[in-house]
Amino acid sequence: MAQTASTMLPLGTPAPAFNLPEPATGGAAALADFHNAPALLVIFMCNHCPFVKHIREGLVRFAREYQARGLAIVAINANDVANHPNDSPAKMAEEARAFGYPFPYLYDETQVVAKAYRAACTPDFFLFDAACKLVYRGQFDGSRPGNNIPVTGADLRAAADAVLASQPVSPDQKPSIGCNIKWKAGNEPEYYR
DSSP, rough: OOOOOOOOOTTTOOOOOEEEEETTEEEEEGGGGGGGSSEEEEEEOSOOOHHHHHHHHHHHHHHHHHHTTTTEEEEEEEEOOTTTTSSSHHHHHHHHHHTTTTEEEEEEOHHHHHHTTTTOEEEEEEEEESSSEEEEEEEEEEOOSSSSOOOOHHHHHHHHHHHHTTTTSOOHHHHEEEOOOOOOTOOOOOOOO
């Protein structure tokens, strides 16, 4: 199982804009939809990645708990579906329904949004404060497939707790580890090479 780490986008980076389709509803979601939220979590993920599957149930529990506290959450799949058909929009809609995703699960067909966020792996987490400035990028927790560490979301929970309480988020942040984003041929970003 190949492992790729987050690029660790600089803290304070403004949230890059997006406006992407949501296969499960036929609608769309944009960054502007979340401007009134006290914080926004953007997750790059996909259907087939074993790292995403490993935390999926814990992520849904986290999302339900923290959305109730005001955290806005959106997930984005940027994988090349021609070579990875299990990540197609139709399969994304199935995934969202099967696992009860309480957040929009968007499709970045052009991969422009993934590049703007310097996303590298699935899952890759980006937490922004009320001013849409990056306060956390890193792992959900230390659990990985096969390492026998329980899935708790401890790292992301600590960051979300701080930002929702208008407190500083610890700068001691560990990169997320996962499958690489499946870039279209010739579309790999410079930061990825």
